[in-house]
Amino acid sequence: MAVVVKRLAILGSTGSIGRQTLDVVRAIPDLFQVVGLAAGGNIGLLKEQVKEFKPRYVNYLTDAKKPDDIPSCEFLSLEDIASHRDVDTVVIATPGTQGLHATLAAARRGKSIALANKESLVAAGEILIEEVKKGGARILPVDSEHSAIWQCLQGENQPARRIILTASGGPFRHYTRARLEKVTVEQALAHPSWKMGRKVTIDSATLMNKGLEIIEAHWLFGVSVEDISVVIHPQSIIHSMVEFADGSIKAQLSYPDMRLPIQYALTFPNRLANTRLPALNFKKLQSLTFEPPDTKKFPCLRLAVEAIKAGGTCPAALCAADEAAVELFLAERIKFMDIPSLIEKTLEQHRNIKHPDINTIVSAGIKSREKFFELSGGSSEC
Numbered sequence: 001m002a003v004v005v006k007r008l009a010i011l012g013s014t015g016s017i018g019r020q021t022l023d024v025v026r027a028i029p030d031l032f033q034v035v036g037l038a039a040g041g042n043i044g045l046l047k048e049q050v051k052e053f054k055p056r057y058v059n060y061l062t063d064a065k066k067p068d069d070i071p072s073c074e075f076l077s078l079e080d081i082a083s084h085r086d087v088d089t090v091v092i093a094t095p096g097t098q099g100l101h102a103t104l105a106a107a108r109r110g111k112s113i114a115l116a117n118k119e120s121l122v123a124a125g126e127i128l129i130e131e132v133k134k135g136g137a138r139i140l141p142v143d144s145e146h147s148a149i150w151q152c153l154q155g156e157n158q159p160a161r162r163i164i165l166t167a168s169g170g171p172f173r174h175y176t177r178a179r180l181e182k183v184t185v186e187q188a189l190a191h192p193s194w195k196m197g198r199k200v201t202i203d204s205a206t207l208m209n210k211g212l213e214i215i216e217a218h219w220l221f222g223v224s225v226e227d228i229s230v231v232i233h234p235q236s237i238i239h240s241m242v243e244f245a246d247g248s249i250k251a252q253l254s255y256p257d258m259r260l261p262i263q264y265a266l267t268f269p270n271r272l273a274n275t276r277l278p279a280l281n282f283k284k285l286q287s288l289t290f291e292p293p294d295t296k297k298f299p300c301l302r303l304a305v306e307a308i309k310a311g312g313t314c315p316a317a318l319c320a321a322d323e324a325a326v327e328l329f330l331a332e333r334i335k336f337m338d339i340p341s342l343i344e345k346t347l348e349q350h351r352n353i354k355h356p357d358i359n360t361i362v363s364a365g366i367k368s369r370e371k372f373f374e375l376s377g378g379s380s381e382c
Contacts, residue, residue: 005030005031005032005033006031006033006088006089007032007033007035007086007087007088007089008021008025008032008033008035008036008087008088008089008090008091008266009034009035009036009037009038009055009057009081009082009084009087009089009090009091010022010034010036010037010038010090010091010093011036011038011059011078011081011082011090011091011092011093011094011099011102012038012040012091012092012093012094012095012099012116012117013038013039013046013049013093014039014040014042014045014046014049015040015093015094015095015197016093016195016196016197016200016258017093017116017142017197017258017262018039018091018093019045020258020259020262021091021093021114021262022034022049022053023259023276024262024263024266024274025053027263027274027275027277028263028267028272028274031266031267031272032266034053034055035055035056035057035084035087036056036057036058036059036076036081036084036087036090037049037050037053037055037057037058037059038058038060038078038081038094039059039060040094040095043060046058046060046070047070050070050072050073054072055073056073056074056086057073057074057075057076057080057081057084057086058070058073058075058076059075059076059077059078059081060075078094078098078099078101078102078105079101079102079105080105081102082102082103082106082109083105083106083108083109083111087106087111088111088112089111089112089113089114089140089266090102090106090111090113090114091114091116091142091262091266092106092113092114092115092116092117092120093116093117093142094117095117095197095199095200098117099117099119099120100117100119100120100123100124100358100362101358103115103117103120103128104120104124104127104128104131104358106137107128107131107132107135108131108134108135108137109135109137110135110136110137111137111138112137112138113132113137113138113139113140114142114262114265114266115139115140115141115142116142116143116262118143118209118212118213118215118216119212119319119323121215121216121219121220122212122215122216122308122315122316122318122319123315123316123319123320123361123365124316124358124361125215125216125218125219125315126219126355127357127358127361128219129219139220140265140266141220141261141265142258142262142265143213143216143261144239144240144256144258144260144261145165145166145213145217145239145240146213146216146217146220146240147239147252147260147261147264147265148238148239148240148241148251148252148261149163149217149220149221149240149242149252150220151252151264152240152241152242152250152252153221153242154269156244158244158245159222159223160221160223160227160242160243160244161227161243161244161245162223162227162228162229162242162243163217163221163223163227163228163229163240163241163242163243164228164230164231164240164241164242164243164249165210165213165214165217165228165229165230165231165240166230166231166232166233166236166238166239166240166241167204167207167209167210167230167231167232167233167293168191168192168193168204168232168233168234168236169207169232169233169234169291169293170191170192170204170205170206170207171187171188171190171191171192171205172187172188172205173232173234173291173294175297177297177337180297180336180337181335181336181337183205183335183336183337185329185330185332188201188202188205188329188336189201189202191204191205192234193234193235193236193256195258196258198326198330199323199326202326202329202330202339203300203322203326205336206298206300206339206340207293207295207298207300207301208300208301208303208304208322208339208340208343210230210293210301210304211300211301211302211303211304211305212304212319212322214228214230214301214304214305214308215304215307215308215315218308225305225308225309230293230301231290231291231292231293232290232291232292232293233288233289233290234289235285235287235288235289236256237253237254237255237256237280237285237288238251238252238253238288239251239252239253239254239256239261240252253280254280255277255278255279255280257277257278259274259276259277260277263277298340299340299344300322300339300340300343303318303340303343303344303347304318306347307347310352311354312352312353312354312355312356313350313352313353313356313360313361313364314347314350314352316356316361316362316364316365316368317346317347317350317352317364317365317367317368318343318347318368319365320364320365320366320368320369320372321342321343321346321347321368321369321371321372322339324368324369324372324373324376325338325339325342325343325376326339328373328376333376334376338376343372345375346368346371346372346375347368349371349375350364350367350368350371
């Protein structure tokens with residue numbers, strides 16, 4: 001059987017998801033051709049990636065032009081790379097709302113979108129899904145939870161009755177409120193199960209990550225927020241579950257390694273052997289446990305649910321406030337428990353606009369970010 005080579009563009013290639021995507025490419029080199037790479041602040045690693053994979057197109061997010069010492073590539077905007085005729089599949093792994101316009105551009109050109117950027121769906125889910133439908137694009141979930149749901153839905157001809165998102169609970173699920181007040185950046189970045197980027201690791205510690213995933217699941221799978229629940233599963237072996245009309249529940253299990261959902265997205269509908277992926281060993285599993293989330297200690301989960309129920313520009317305001325909060329916490333300018341309290345204060349002052357267009361969504365995010373810094377007494381220049 002002839003091998004069909006998929007032409008990839010990876011936006012956020014030097015981040016955690018981007019690097020692991022390239023690990024998958026290295027493991028199955030005959031299936032992929034990397035034609036575009038875009039990076040943020042790690043220009044040194046970008047140069048190494050360009051040397052190894054020889055992409056035609058490149059973008060360096062923190063600069064307005066191509067660095068002089070990457071002469072062999074054509075410098076394009078994120079939107080132009082994501083929608084280019086030479087690209088079959090675009091991996092959106094840029095953090096925060098940076099990937100929103102590129103995701104929309106890819107959707108309008110009918111691309112396969114391996115989406116690891118939550119904020120695009122959270123802030124502009126209604127608009128993005130509509131563009132996907134009109135452009136004939138496909139969203140291939142990369143988050144382990146949404147990949148698990150997607151896998152559980154394969155072969156089913158009826159919709160899910162309920163989605164159950166699993167969460168590790170982060171490193172602080174047994175902390176008292178007093179201990180949470182003293183959490184350091186170093187402690188918050190020490191996730192017990194996953195190797196992730198700094199922003200998503202902090203979001204996991206506050207449970208904001210799980211709140212954003214509820215919103216994302218709502219748009220991806222057309223399930224109402226009331227039918228999406230969260231359960232804490234510290235072992236991170238079951239990545240999510242789907243319940244059907246007859247009460248049957250399907251779950252997807254694997255070792256916690258992001259390369260597996262990345263590969264599934266890139267090779268769908270096929271499953272390919274990859275000896276670099278760790279296999280799950282049931283002999284070493286002592287137990288699989290579950291507990292409800294504590295939204296009193298971790299109110300970010302509640303704030304996210306309230307934002308999607310309010311709709312309009314509230315989810316965009318939530319995303320922007322959270323981005324600002326994580327920035328200030330990582331810069332040690334606010335405390336860990338200031339994150340949810342300042343986000344809530346920001347949302348309380350947000351003027352919600354129903355059925356916004358993309359410019360209104362972007363504007364709402366900018367205003368929310370400014371309001372957060374005003375309330376925190378911090379600065380956007382961290």
